[in-house]
Amino acid sequence: MTDSAALLASIPTGLWIDGAFVDAADGGTFAVHDPATGDVLARVADAGEKDALRALDSAVAVQDEWATTAPRTRSMILRAAWEAVIERTEDLALLMTLEMGKALPESRGEVTYGAEFLRWFSEEAVRIQGRYTQSPSGAGRILVTKVPVGPVLAVTPWNFPLAMGTRKIGPALAAGCTVLVKPAEDTPLTMLLLAEIMAGAGLPAGVLSVLPASNAPAVTEPLLADERLRKVTFTGSTRVGKILIEQSARNVLRTSMELGGNAPFVVFDDADIDAAVDGAMAAKMRNGGEACTAANRLIVAESVREEFTEKLTARIAALTVGPGSSDGTNVGPLVNEKQRNNVRSLVDDAVAAGARVRTGGHVIDGPGWFFEPTVLDEVPASARIVREEIFGPVAAITSFVAEQDAVDAANDTEYGLAAYIYTRDLDRALRVSDKIASGMVGVNRGVVSDVAAPFGGVKQSGLGSEGGTEGIDEYLDTKYVAFQ
Numbered sequence: 405m406t407d408s409a410a411l412l413a414s415i416p417t418g419l420w421i422d423g424a425f426v427d428a429a430d431g432g433t434f435a436v437h438d439p440a441t442g443d444v445l446a447r448v449a450d451a452g453e454k455d456a457l458r459a460l461d462s463a464v465a466v467q468d469e470w471a472t473t474a475p476r477t478r479s480m481i482l483r484a485a486w487e488a489v490i491e492r493t494e495d496l497a498l499l500m501t502l503e504m505g506k507a508l509p510e511s512r513g514e515v516t517y518g519a520e521f522l523r524w525f526s527e528e529a530v531r532i533q534g535r536y537t538q539s540p541s542g543a544g545r546i547l548v549t550k551v552p553v554g555p556v557l558a559v560t561p562w563n564f565p566l567a568m569g570t571r572k573i574g575p576a577l578a579a580g581c582t583v584l585v586k587p588a589e590d591t592p593l594t595m596l597l598l599a600e601i602m603a604g605a606g607l608p609a610g611v612l613s614v615l616p617a618s619n620a621p622a623v624t625e626p627l628l629a630d631e632r633l634r635k636v637t638f639t640g641s642t643r644v645g646k647i648l649i650e651q652s653a654r655n656v657l658r659t660s661m662e663l664g665g666n667a668p669f670v671v672f673d674d675a676d677i678d679a680a681v682d683g684a685m686a687a688k689m690r691n692g693g694e695a696c697t698a699a700n701r702l703i704v705a706e707s708v709r710e711e712f713t714e715k716l717t718a719r720i721a722a723l724t725v726g727p728g729s730s731d732g733t734n735v736g737p738l739v740n741e742k743q744r745n746n747v748r749s750l751v752d753d754a755v756a757a758g759a760r761v762r763t764g765g766h767v768i769d770g771p772g773w774f775f776e777p778t779v780l781d782e783v784p785a786s787a788r789i790v791r792e793e794i795f796g797p798v799a800a801i802t803s804f805v806a807e808q809d810a811v812d813a814a815n816d817t818e819y820g821l822a823a824y825i826y827t828r829d830l831d832r833a834l835r836v837s838d839k840i841a842s843g844m845v846g847v848n849r850g851v852v853s854d855v856a857a858p859f860g861g862v863k864q865s866g867l868g869s870e871g872g873t874e875g876i877d878e879y880l881d882t883k884y885v886a887f888q
């Protein structure tokens with residue numbers, strides 16, 4: 405077991421630019437807090453425009469060299485980084501728990517998952533494919549190759565401080581792009597430690613920069629305005645995604661956007677109810693509900709609603725809430741006061757609209773940003789919780805009678821990231837999967853994320869895919885060479 409104080413004392417707190425940890429140009433710093441106590445964990449350098457442009461200079465300086473580094477060499481560096489991250493599992497896990505709040509076993513799971521993007525894309529780096537073909541007229545030869553897009557800005561969220569970084573860094577580096585990461589202000593420490601680990605695994609200076617900032621636009625705007633940057637990849641809210649898409653128009657940047665979700669979790673009357681309850685626990689309570697794939701609306705067939713709700717309520721009421729680093733904790737605090745207030749306001753609004761509280765429903769008094777794991781039943785369609793992302797440990801249950809009504813309810817949202825359906829009827833599983841407008845569908849499964857699968861949304865949930873064989877394409881441009 406790693407000791408928190410010793411770990412924190414060893415974590416770098418500078419900006420990672422050109423292979424060194426450095427102070428911000430103006431000497432500024434900002435505090436990172438423990439959401440379980442409100443205490444300051446560390447102060448980190450606070451990047452601004454000058455730092456961002458220095459980092460871009462260093463990325464541009466090595467971009468061509470990195471792009472022409474043998475794919476096998478890029479692959480081996482990523483592979484070594486995967487091994488090094490796994491070796492540091494306990495440190496990375498504790499650090500994530502300290503700065504983000506999630507229970508330690510969840511953080512360990514994230515290290516495995518997050519590291520996997522380094523291994524997977526080390527394997528993809530040597531499999532970038534082009535093609536050769538002939539013009540239909542027979543008059544010309546067509547050679548199609550893939551080239552790295554160029555320097556990439558990655559803006560990452562706080563809910564998966566490691567994995568949301570590696571899911572972008574892995575494919576970008578594999579493709580031959582340099583990367584500048586702007587981690588979330590709540591959780592910059594994990595990314596700084598990752599930079600140190602990756603440098604130790606042989607990543608050359610300048611190829612990766614990490615720019616924590618208390619004011620995100622102070623870093624992102626000058627980078628997006630600079631013609632040398634060629635891509636922005638973002639995971640976060642739809643609101644901020646739209647801002648970044650607008651700002652990308654100026655230099656016609658490639659964009660990848662993993663935005664908000666409002667995942668329906670549909671339980672049909674023929675489902676294995678115990679399996680559906682297990683799935684709902686994973687889809688709802690994984691990461692304390694702070695996941696864009698989290699089941700936001702549990703849409704349950706009226707004939708099985710009471711059985712499902714009773715069983716789910718018993719499981720959720722039995723969860724242990726506490727600091728993520730304490731033994732036995734299932735659910736940690738929310739990441740900050742703003743998130744907790746948002747969860748409280750969604751629950752209060754639903755209750756005022758007529759929802760029934762089956763368990764929980766309140767903020768937990770005392771230090772830290774805790775909220776009781778909650779089940780709300782009979783949630784009316786007019787409640788805000790049905791439309792907005794909850795991002796907390798709150799299960800909101802509605803019901804339906806006809807299959808088409810469940811599909812209509814599932815699709816009644818501007819989002820389209822993940823959806824879950826529970827049924828034993830294969831025809832129904834395929835029929836409903838086809839009709840649900842989302843980028844991912846879990847059938848009798850409460851977790852869809854998989855390094856080998858394309859993760860992404862439709863509608864206002866985003867653009868592009870991460871992971872799978874598709875993930876590297878986001879960092880490659882297609883080039884056509886015409887031959888006689």
Ligand code: ADP
Nearest residue numbers: 559560561586587588589620621624640641644
């Ligand atoms: P949340 O609301 O869950 O905190 P955000 O979408 O605000 O999610 O944050 C995701 C990431 O986007 C973070 O790294 C954050 O600093 C960054 N961010 C927030 N606002 C902006 C902005 N206006 N421009 C660029 N990045 C931003």
